[in-house]
Amino acid sequence: MECISCAKETAEVVKFPCPNCSETILRCGKCKDLSITYECKCGFKGP
Ligand SMILES: [Zn+2]
Ligand SMILES: [Zn+2]
Secondary structure (H helix, E strand, C coil): CECCCCCCECCCEEEEECCCCCCEEEEEHHHHHCCCCEECCCCCEEC
16 A cells, blocks of 8 residues: 555555546545645646
């Protein structure tokens, strides 16, 4: 499992679909807590 925001391998991930393309996005708990911006491969960016 690799976080999309920090690109680090992590065991604790949150999965959610991209609002734009429905691709599954993986983010670690730390990035979620800090509201780090993610960028989907479709180009969508979100908090
Ligand atoms: Zn992360
Ligand atoms: Zn997307």
